[in-house]
Amino acid sequence: MKKLTCYFLLIGSLVILSCGEKSQKETKAKRPNIVFIMSDDHAYQAISAYDDRLIQTPNIDRIAKEGMLFTNASVTNSICAPSRAVILTGKHSHVNGKIDNISPFDTTNVTFPQLLKKAGYQTAMFGKLHFGNNPKGFDEFKILPGQGDYYNPKFITATGDTTVTGYVTDIITDLAIDWFENRRDAEKPFMLMYLHKAPHRTWMPAERHYKEFTKKTFPLPETLFDDYVTRETTAGPAEMNILKHMQLSYDLKVTDSVAEQLDIKNWNTIGNRIGRLDPEQRAAWDAIYDPINADFANRFPEMNDSTLMVWKYQRYMQDYLGTIAGVDENVGRLLDYLDDNDLSDNTLVVYTSDQGFYLGEHGWFDKRFMYNESFKTPLLIKWPHVITPGTTEEEMVQNLDFAQTFLEVAGVTAPEDMQGESLVPLLKGEKEKWIRDGVYYHYYEFPAEHAVKRHYGIATKAYKLIHFYYDVDVWELYDHSKDPNETNNVYNDPEYADIVADMKEKLTELRKKYKDSDELDNQFIEEYKDKGLIKE
Missing domain, CATH: 3.30.1120.10 (Arylsulfatase, C-terminal domain)
Known part of the structure; x- marks a missing residue:
């Protein structure tokens, strides 16, 4: 009888242990997946969830409709590489050391992907990192060298460089979906950084989009002809005025021969970018841009500063927004993949940019200033069963907060030297726990x-x-x-x-x-x- 009792006790213990192990596995499996989508220089004004006067972005808008739209999201330092360093480390530029695009990134910094990987997440990065060739904390990466190219881009991988034929925004999405299809470990939660080059300068859209967008005309911003009266010594000297500083060839695709024909000074060349197009791509490109160049050559002798400013603004918007159309389509492809493969239900999805961008406001392109269009950044987040769909959040948040947010979502304790605040209380609708009333910029x-x-x-x-x-x-x-x-x-x-x-x-x-x-x-x-x- 004692033997029988012991036998049943042993079986019971094994069942309990088995259930315990199963419970732990289920708990781990239930940790949310994270998809971090970031574009480069994507102005919030160019997302229809914020403002629909320039472009419709139905796929990016889906994230807000299914989740939360932040109207006061900003960056700590409006320039590409420092912004990305802040996101990865959860520390201001003066603490992580990456204060500008010139200084090297201190690789002794601990990044949130490293912490997530250590905690059992499968991690991957595809697209544009902008600094360093060997990002830490990733099971797999394929990243563009530096700024990267729009057409037939080269990618850096852990095993060497590779060049892929096609359009960069489509390719980055192909890489992400290929990873999902062929190398994702279904037993682990995942963290994917899906990072677009677009719409960074020099704004080269895909063929399907430049054929469409070069025919469009866009409303002029109220401050296109800003005179900087009360900001003469600060805003006045900046060299990012569309009329004075935007390059006709490098930025606006006026051919070298037309610029030389018109004796235009300081036009810079687009040749190194266009030179990447293969013969078929180049023929399609020339079929659209050559007539634009011919029309410009005819009109230029009669243009004054005002008409030239408007012409340059329209060309800028045509190409810039054309690249965003490609981003929106591909974000839709990725969201559809998550939906179709039953991954959306347990996945937090973030869409943002590394900073804002001027779309003619104050007469400018580029970023860098603490003025709104540069300082503020788009931020849309969906998290099924946590975020109430269609929510708008007006609290002051920053890219400084992403690292701690992702760590809390994953159940990982953030290092004490991280300087942000987890957005989880806001995502859960617990606004009373959010006490920030101002944000810092440098x-x-x-x-x-x-x-x-x-x-x-x-x-x-x-x-x-x-x-x-x-x-x-x-x-x-x-x-x-x-x-x-x-x-x-x-x-x-x-x-x-x-x-x-x-x-x-x-x-x-x-x-x-x-x-x-x-x-x-x-x-x-x-x-x-x-x-x-x-x-x-």
Whole structure:
């Protein structure tokens, strides 16, 4: 009898252990998958969920309809590589060391993909990283070298370089879906970083889109002819004006021969980009762009600055938005794959950009400034059964917050030196747990391309205070309720004296919180001078 009792006890123990192991496996399996989608220089104004005057983006909009649209998402440093370093590390640029596109990335930084991989996630990255050739924390990666190319791009892999024929946005999606189909481990949760080159300069759309978008005309932004009256020493010197600084050939596809024929100075060449097209691709390209060039050659002698500015703006929008049409289509392909393969239900999907971008506002292209179009970034997140579909969130959030958000979603404790805040309370509708009322920004890359001066600042929902430094000492304050376009600097207006004092106090607190200081600024400047990276 005792033997029989022991036997049943043993069987029972084995069943309990088996159930326990099964329960642990099920718990691990239930951890949400994460798909992080990021485009390069995608302005929120060019997503129809935010503004439908320029383009319709139904697939990107799907993420907002099934999830949450953030209207006050911003970056900590509006330039490509530093933004990506902030996202990976959850630390401000002055802490992770990647303050600009020039400085190297400190590979001793711990990134959230490393932590997720260590916690049992299968990780993959496809597309544009922009810095480094061997990203840590990934089971597999295929990334573009540097900026990469739109047509027939080269990719860096762990085993060597490879060139793929086709259009880059389509190819990056093909790579991601191929990974899902052939190498995803169904026993593990996954984290996919799906990173597009588009719509980064030089804005070369796919054939199916340039045939369509070169026929379109777009509304002019209110501030296209901004005169920078209250920002003469800060906004005025920037070298990103569409009329003065956008290259006719490099940016707008005017052929070298037409530029030479018209004796246009400072036109730069597009040849190295167009040269990647194979004969069939080139024939299709020339069939559309040659007539545009011929028309421009006929009209140019009669153009004044105003008409040339409008012509350049329209050409810019045609190509920029044409590349976004390709991104939207391919985001739809990926979302459809998740739906069709029963992966959507347990997958958090994020769509964002590495920063905002100027689409003619203030007469500009590019980014870098803390003004809204550059500082604010699109952010759309869906998470079935957690986020209420169709939610709009107005709280101040930043790319600094992504790392801690993903770690909390995965049940991984974030390192203490990460500086963001997990967005999970907002995603769950627990807004009472969100206490941030201002965000910090710092831009460093000056003197350099586009001549945007070094500056730092604080933004709240109501106001923005910016301090420009290095070769100037200028403060700016913007009242968002009265001046949404940020064209009127009211820093010296006596009516705003109390607001200035309050915002300066908040800015000081944020600089202390994030361990930034004038001393650190001066240290970076001296180090760069010593290395010859700053040429005065």
